[in-house]
Amino acid sequence: MTETVSQTLLDQALIEEATKKSGLVWVRGASGPARALWHVWHDGAVCLVGAAEDAGRERVGAEQPLAGLGLADGGTATVTVRSKDKGGRLVAWPAAVRELAPDSEEWRATVEELKGKRLNAPDSDTLVARWARECRVLRLVPAGEAVQRPGRMPDGPHAEPPLASPALTRRPVPAALPKLLRRGRKG
Template identity: 65%
Template sequence: MTAAAAEASLGRALVEEATKKSGLIWVRGTGPARALWHVWHEGAAHLVGDGPGEQPFPPGLTDGSVAEVTVRSKDKGGRLVVWTADVAELAPHSEEWEAAVGELKGKRLNAPDAEWMPERWARECRVLRLVPGECRARLPDDSLAAAPLPTPATTRRPVPAGLPRLLKRGRKG
């Protein structure tokens, strides 16, 4: 085995092991990266989303496209490995789709309709398979920090003017 082949083999093993253990992966299509939950199944990361109540996929994550996947360390939370992925959208109720959904269903937390979830996913969502390609052995030197994505969520509002007096009055004794 040549040195390049050995390095590629180690890279694939690192991608698989790190992705299996990580609860989230950061996926970049054509726009900003998004943190997505996934399952590792049959040599690829599988995602479900883009439907009501499910995670939104980043722009450009379509069948036949290429995505960049960043995996963080489970114990330290830092970037561990970056790999490119060939994106394939699985056809609802195909053999691959059924196998992937079986794995995804077991990992989906807080589903309001756990029993009917696969049917809802078939109707309203997309199931993607991210097949590993090139693994970047050398990580970037910069932090790759980015501004948060727009969201309707808000932060806490200012404390009402009378609240400090009410709290102070309750501490007598």
């Protein structure tokens, strides 16, 4: 019993410290692949702000997309955090998803934390009003012990094929490119 309690406390400490230090977490909801999302650690949970899903469009607004992840209020997700110094996977943990109601006391406190970490906002003066109108604010609360941590990592790779994108399409090198590159080395 004591061993289980101490492991749970160690997991909680690892989850909190690793997540606080990481600028991104990978979140896998009920559907779709895991996606890297910026966040803040606030009041014992990962807090996210993202574009609300619209039936006709994948992304609405200027925030990170949450569409396709299946992050529904009352649902679950898996959060993976990388090591700040080595960059490798450090801990993965289950989370309970809570969507905060706009303008509630908890929403305002969370948004103040998120606002301080939002870089390059196109409208910093009206950011909070835009988030209330167009975005979802989510809390991912740890719900159980870490499923992956040092000493409990899977053997196989977690590599997944990249999502389809025109940016991944390979095209032949233009015939003139080698000549242009050689010309640039003169002098």
